[in-house]
Amino acid sequence: MYSLHCTKKLIDRIQEPIAAPVPTPTTRLGSWYATALFWRPQLMLAVNERTLLPVLMPLAPAAAIAHRFPAQLATVLAAHGIDQGFIEREVAAMAEVSFAKTASRSVVGIMNEFSFLAEGYRECLESFDLITLTMRLAETPCKPIKYDSPAGLIKEIVRHQVV
Template structure:
């Protein structure tokens, strides 16, 4: 996963229209990988919900492309994002636009 995830993330961020220079910087920051337990149980809950949505969407022919599936899932409201945009795609654009991720 540590080698596959960064490559896949780069494709997903590009599909969201994120600048290549930003993507390259993110990939550089992802070279040191550590796994740990979450301290926020709602993260596990939302990931479970996204898995359920993904299973439902993958039944259609157009959703066999994992990047397209990721884009579709990013348009689903996400409870833990209650302090800002509740849609992951909008939260991504806001964070990058504000410079919080740079």
């Protein structure tokens, strides 16, 4: 089970009930934060609360976003070279989802920065490939994780199995 903390604009799109209180996630990576990007086509940007690892994916169909997200996360983790066993355990633990409102202003701020950077990278790289954009965002140094990049932190956490 994992928690997906959504911005209001994403909650309005997915129309799922909000959990109160938010249950503790059973996944190794913990909770995720998500927002909608109103590009063409529309996207969802998810950011892991602990590692700040970003994941971009198509928003449509919005009603199934929580069930499609684990597969996209598996693709992103594989692109980062994460152990297949870890990926399989994480995806299996994501069989259930709990929706919640955003609670961390810090993570919401990172999502806003990633949204801005993604737009710039899309133009600079002249690419709309979501994995390419996600991997580029993951290399961004972030102050909340002591200026490490999400890509570096996720590899470190999985390597040491400290999650």
